[in-house]
Amino acid sequence: MGKIFYLMGKSSSGKDTIFKELKKRMTFLHTVTIYTTRPMRERERDGEEYFFVGEETLENFQRAGRVIELREYDTVHGIWKYFTADDGRIRLNEEDYLMIGTLESYEKLCGYFGQKRIVPIYVEVEDGERLSRALMRERLQEEPKYAEMCRRFLADTIDFSEVNLKRFGIDRRFQNVVLEECIQEIMLYIQNYL
């Protein structure tokens, strides 16, 4: 029976960096491409970043009860939806997966596949250090969005509150102080499951 190793953490905790490294190093872990109804951008390729679909595809998945989790964003271009679908590509009986997401989507996955199949990997960084990494990252952007950075920092405090972490049974934490050490620790943890 396969597992889904589900990476989570507050903004700038290093999830994305760790996800990319784990993908490179643990090539037996499969990933899941999620769907979006937003239009494809230049240089994007269908099935790479996302599967780009229309509302009717989403509705078909919904009718079949195959939408695992769905988020909607009210943008200046209209409502864009992002969702994970049980489209036949997730073969948990045969394979193990690595995914990245929010606490909310983790809960949805547990509801759909059963909690035993989903292994949370919660990455943590001391708040001051995390804010400093966020600021450094933002400064490198062509158009830094500091207000949005602050909004996310504050929103995460609520989303990943101790109460919520406890509610979802997340007790194991991986401190991302020295990146390589953190990656090694997570790899060992995953290997022990397999």
Ligand SMILES: Nc1ncnc2c1ncn2[C@@H]1O[C@H](COP(=O)(O)OP(=O)(O)OP(=O)(O)O)[C@@H](O)[C@H]1O
């Ligand atoms: N151990 C580390 N030490 C120093 N910098 C780090 C470390 N881990 C990651 N970083 C840097 O911190 C920044 C945030 O990392 P990353 O983008 O992976 O975080 P994230 O959790 O995916 O953030 P978000 O959810 O906001 O996209 C990046 O600039 C990354 O290079």
